[in-house]
Amino acid sequence: MATHIKLSLDTRRKDTKTFPLIFRLTHNRKTTSIGTGHQLFVSDWDQKRHQIKPSFKGTESPARLNNLLQKRMAYMVDMLTQLEDNNKLKYMSVSEVRSYITRTSNKVTFYQFTEQQIQDMLKSKRVGNARVYKHTLNAVKNFRKSKDFTFDELNLDFLNRFEKYHLGKGNKLGGLSVYLRTIRAINRKAIKSGIADNEGYAFNDYIIRSGKPEKRALPINAIRKIAELELDENTALYRDRNIFMMSFLLNGMSFVDMAHLKLSNLIDGRIKYSRKKTNEPYNIKIHNQLKPFLTFFTKGKEKSDYLLNIIKSDIPTDSYNQIVWARKRFNDNLKKLAELAGIEENITSYAARHSFASGANDMGIPLTAISQMLGHKRISTTQAYLANLRKSKMDEYQDEIFGQLSEKRTIS
Structure with a gap:
């Protein structure tokens, strides 16, 4: 198979101390990357074993994170194998292959991804941001009656129904604006991490109405x-x-x-x-x-x-x-x-x-x-x-x- 994927640290940028951990996809001598959402110091990456070292402080358990990344890669490799077995892989461009395996490997739910973001913020001592994310997650759970969902379901209809639900309970526009801007931020991070598909990004068609009071600057x-x-x-x-x-x-x-x-x-x-x-x-x-x-x-x-x-x-x-x-x-x-x-x-x-x-x-x-x-x-x-x-x-x-x-x- 002229197509393979591996986990690697992208150290091409020289103006930063930490580097993105990516899945590097190679297909017909062309390469592209799939983000994992994690940034590492070079000292926290085991280049020989292609895994995160125990010294990494960006997660509670580096071993568990390595396991999750390997499972995700195994799933994508399985998708590549199926494409090759069906004689489809050779006719696809590298971007088409990337789009296919990231879309079909999307098993991380909105709740799971958001909870992970909250934990990462708390570990980074960004308590205020973590609270905003937690309040937003609770608001979405109330709207969904705690039923989890994937990012594929986060579409324009979802946003319109969430708006109607929130305002229908007598809540103010300001609170809705905060929730929606947070959901948008979560969605963008999921896209960057390869968890969500950019083609399904609903905020291109949805305008968040501002509920902020006019700010007064003093002369x-x-x-x-x-x-x-x-x-x-x-x-x-x-x-x-x-x-x-x-x-x-x-x-x-x-x-x-x-x-x-x-x-x-x-x-x-x-x-x-x-x-x-x-x-x-x-x-x-x-x-x-x-x-x-x-x-x-x-x-x-x-x-x-x-x-x-x-x-x-x-x-x-x-x-x-x-x-x-x-x-x-x-x-x-x-x-x-x-x-x-x-x-x-x-x-x-x-x-x-x-x-x-x-x-x-x-x-x-x-x-x-x-x-x-x-x-x-x-x-x-x-x-x-x-x-x-x-x-x-x-x-x-x-x-x-x-x-x-x-x-x-x-x-x-």
Whole structure:
């Protein structure tokens, strides 16, 4: 048979530390790959035996994962053998062979795949993401009355019925939007892993309606009013005002990322860390205006100490709950700060991030630069992020255009 398949680590990219584990399919001297959904360090891959080493930390049991991968490969090899026995294989292209064996080998269900994603997130200490996936899985199970299904059944009709079911129970559009965006993310990961078929991707035809409230960015003069409030240093208001200003002066750093900052992240006049949401490395200059606020949180602390003293536990679920409660108290105090500063806008922990993004956009800073400063992986994310922050600027342009109608002109 001029066709074979093997498990291998794809180390072609040189700009990364971990590499995708793939099934490499060769057919008539042409090759293609089938993803497994796993990323490994070279040190965790046994090249001689074509299997994952026990040192791999990306799963609870490397031995069990090796067994599952071998079963999946055996199933695909069996499909290849059947094609050859039926004299069909030689007439197929390598892409047709790939499509056939990935579609027919799809035995992983939606529930199984999602549960695995949740476990992987918990192991990576991405507790917030894991909870969103768990809530979404529970919502789907309620809709399906716990009946499992394959990704082939995740079609346009499924999405429309899920929407009707959710809204029919009196739930809000915002919750539906979160569930559907999570289902979409799960579907995309399944396609990348070779579990689902790209041809059956229903979100090409389904539009997720946004239920998010309009986000309000603060003008720079409102930010200045908050910064200049005279507050007692021994109060929670003083502390939370400083956290708000730090968020703004750190390019709109999220509350979760600030909660995870340690003094060890302060290196040579910069703050270096990885975003919890995306795990992307981030490097920010410590601006002179940031230093007074930063000094308040660094007094008398060691390099291993957290900057904000929010996280008290090494257990990811506990630390996540501690951040949630701290953010609730922070939002309550932001309302009080807004009142003291005479600001009518509703302020939450996201206001500093939105204000930074909006201010940068109004100044004409290139979208690519704003995207990098916000820590977005894709410019499209930044475009969507800024879409509802531009209204005030559009109003100014409108006033400028229509204002010409009332200008007095001298007729000679």
